[in-house]
Amino acid sequence: MLAVKLTYDGNKFDIPGGQTNWQEPATRTAERETWEESGYPVEVGELLATVRGGFRIFRCSLKQQNPGKGPDHEVSSVQWINPWEVDSFMQQHLWRFQDEQAHLYAQWLRNDAENNNQHVEEHKDEHQKPDQDVNQDQANGGQRRLIMV
DSSP: OEEEEESSGGGOEEOSOOOOOSSSOHHHHHHHHHHHHHSOOEEEEEEEEEEGGGEEEEEEEESSSSOSSOOOTTEEEEEEOOHHHHHHHHHTTOBTTIIIIIHHHHHHHHHHHHHHHHHHHHHHTTTOOHHHHHHHHHHTTGGGGOEEO
């Protein structure tokens, strides 16, 4: 999962995101804010949740494997984290919206991992090498497929 460490609000971690410019749909805001805060261009997918203040969290996928620019002034670092790191950050109270939404991140990541494992198991029956799907996922970003904005 893509996470950013903010330069404000206690230097907490958050997912890329922000407010609309009031002239764009939420999906466009997700694309723009992810680009501005992380440097990654994304394609917005399904709506995962609507949280505090009407903010929407989307599942996104990368359009390219490497960032096209550095993070903006609101972000001190951009990190790829796994479900265990999400949990660790929660235990240390490092999430910006600790109580409201951080618990959802690990849940979504675990669900995504389970779905990937199930997909690999299904292809074993088709005489496909078990690693082939995993390697293909890694070539396409692997863990980097789940970006929530």
